[in-house]
Amino acid sequence: MSIPAASTAVGSLCLPRSRIRSSALQPMMAVRSGTVSSVTQILTKLQKECATPLPVLRHVADSMGNDMRAGLAVDGASDLKMILSYVDTLPTGNEKGLFYALDLGGTNFRVLRVQLGGIDQRVIATEAQQVSIPQDLMFGTSEELFDFIASGLAKFAEKESGEFQLLQGRKRELGFTFSFPVKQTSISSGILIKWTKGFAVSGTSGKDVVACLNEAMQRQGLQMQVSALVNDAVGTLAGAKYWDNDVMVAVILGTGTNACYVERIDAIPKMPGQKSQSGTTIINTEWGAFSTGLPLTEFDREMDAESINPGEQIFEKTISGMYLGEIVRRVLLKMDEAGSLFGSSMPDKLQTPFSLRTPHICAIQQDTSNNLDEIGSILFNEAGVEAKTEARQIVLEVCDTIAKRGGRLAGAGIVGILHKMEDDMKGLIFGKRTVVAMDGGLYENYPQYRNYLQDAVTELLGPALSENIVIEHSKDGSGIGAALLAAANSKYKHHI
Numbered sequence: 001m002s003i004p005a006a007s008t009a010v011g012s013l014c015l016p017r018s019r020i021r022s023s024a025l026q027p028m029m030a031v032r033s034g035t036v037s038s039v040t041q042i043l044t045k046l047q048k049e050c051a052t053p054l055p056v057l058r059h060v061a062d063s064m065g066n067d068m069r070a071g072l073a074v075d076g077a078s079d080l081k082m083i084l085s086y087v088d089t090l091p092t093g094n095e096k097g098l099f100y101a102l103d104l105g106g107t108n109f110r111v112l113r114v115q116l117g118g119i120d121q122r123v124i125a126t127e128a129q130q131v132s133i134p135q136d137l138m139f140g141t142s143e144e145l146f147d148f149i150a151s152g153l154a155k156f157a158e159k160e161s162g163e164f165q166l167l168q169g170r171k172r173e174l175g176f177t178f179s180f181p182v183k184q185t186s187i188s189s190g191i192l193i194k195w196t197k198g199f200a201v202s203g204t205s206g207k208d209v210v211a212c213l214n215e216a217m218q219r220q221g222l223q224m225q226v227s228a229l230v231n232d233a234v235g236t237l238a239g240a241k242y243w244d245n246d247v248m249v250a251v252i253l254g255t256g257t258n259a260c261y262v263e264r265i266d267a268i269p270k271m272p273g274q275k276s277q278s279g280t281t282i283i284n285t286e287w288g289a290f291s292t293g294l295p296l297t298e299f300d301r302e303m304d305a306e307s308i309n310p311g312e313q314i315f316e317k318t319i320s321g322m323y324l325g326e327i328v329r330r331v332l333l334k335m336d337e338a339g340s341l342f343g344s345s346m347p348d349k350l351q352t353p354f355s356l357r358t359p360h361i362c363a364i365q366q367d368t369s370n371n372l373d374e375i376g377s378i379l380f381n382e383a384g385v386e387a388k389t390e391a392r393q394i395v396l397e398v399c400d401t402i403a404k405r406g407g408r409l410a411g412a413g414i415v416g417i418l419h420k421m422e423d424d425m426k427g428l429i430f431g432k433r434t435v436v437a438m439d440g441g442l443y444e445n446y447p448q449y450r451n452y453l454q455d456a457v458t459e460l461l462g463p464a465l466s467e468n469i470v471i472e473h474s475k476d477g478s479g480i481g482a483a484l485l486a487a488a489n490s491k492y493k494h495h496i
């Protein structure tokens with residue numbers, strides 16, 4: 001997909017600061033005196049506090065590298081958990097047969113089956129289905145959640161058509177993408193560390209999530225075995241590397257965020273004597289928990305304090321899809337309270353947490369009409385406010401400020417990982433083509449965010465080094481990746 005240049009896409013929608021100050025808010029002065037300065041003051045302060053000039057980006061990238069090293073040295077020594085994925089057998093292309101994947105990580109879960117045809121035929125056929133998870137299950141018991149998922153999987157498995165063939169004498173095998181922080185105990189087992197992204201399911205503490213799924217599959221009478229438990233970032237890396245061996249890093253930017261990368265097994269001091277045939281493994285950084293040197297505002301701090309996991313996942317709360325819309329809502333609410341941005345009435349909807357979501361702020365940034373009509377209707381429908389053109393322009397600036405900070409910080413995080421890798425594998429990262437595989441709805445659907453991310457990477461690396469670094473969308477990598485990892489780690493692999 002081609003990406004429009006950030007400067008045209010975003011810049012053409014934004015008013016120069018002087019115009020906003022002199023004319024845009026004049027009519028509102030009649031409503032409440034002193035309000036113009038309140039709104040502009042809030043905007044100016046926001047832009048200043050969210051700014052990510054090169055020194056800030058450098059500091060974030062360096063801190064990411066340092067935190068990675070600390071997390072690799074000793075468990076618990078860093079915000080970054082640096083989890084061993086036990087994925088040291090990556091798919092080679094030789095895998096054959098029918099494999100399933102189940103992807104649980106957000107408000108939907110996905111099931112997928114794939115028929116692999118070996119080195120010549122690769123992926124012969126795939127079929128997938130998405131099911132949305134009812135809100136109450138995100139706060140229910142583990143049994144309820146896993147029963148719901150297993151029942152969806154069982155229904156999907158029943159509809160297997162003729163192009164999918166299980167090799168004789170085998171049980172169906174599943175790659176389980178579970179996109180929450182898990183302490184892996186093997187390639188096919190792991191204990192949930194904590195829920196993120198608004199999930200708060202009870203009864204999982206200290207339990208192996210594969211056991212939870214297995215028990216639920218048994219209750220459904222579903223004959224399937226989990227051959228690989230993987231994080232979505234890890235699945236994305238495996239899926240992308242299947243097609244392109246230069247993939248060394250994968251990043252998820254969706255509801256939540258995470259990154260993983262290929263690490264040398266002897267560069268993991270906390271796991272001495274760990275074995276891997278390839279000498280490498282994939283480390284799941286869980287970078288959503290990173291927090292050093294981030295430019296945060298009162299709005300971030302308040303959102304964090306009121307969240308179900310205060311003090312946790314600060315990077316995720318600054319850059320990922322679950323939170324960008326909510327930060328914007330908080331800024332607009334303050335602008336309305338202090339500066340009567342939307343006139344004299346105080347709309348209820350704007351006061352409702354998460355009423356404005358990231359897809360809305362993304363849509364706001366795509367409005368190129370003269371009167372910003374689309375922005376007007378989004379604000380009316382989602383926030384319950386009637387906004388004049390001048391107010392719409394302010395809203396646009398707020399969205400841009402928050403998306404810009406998020407994209408640029410994500411870019412700095414990527415550079416932090418690349419530098420850490422280059423330091424340990426001299427020449428093998430910057431000295432050749434290296435691919436960073438990206439997935440997640442935020443990255444996929446928000447062009448301005450994507451551009452800001454790329455700009456920050458290029459600024460930080462400089463033109464020469466950035467030539468070799470390819471940041472590439474890998475669509476649905478994690479689902480296929482999990483199926484491929486199930487195949488690569490098949491219980492029958494010795495029979496291939």
Ligand code: BGC
Binds near residue numbers: 105197232
């Ligand atoms: C989770 C990660 C996951 C990421 C993206 C985060 O909230 O902690 O495990 O990879 O979201 O889905």
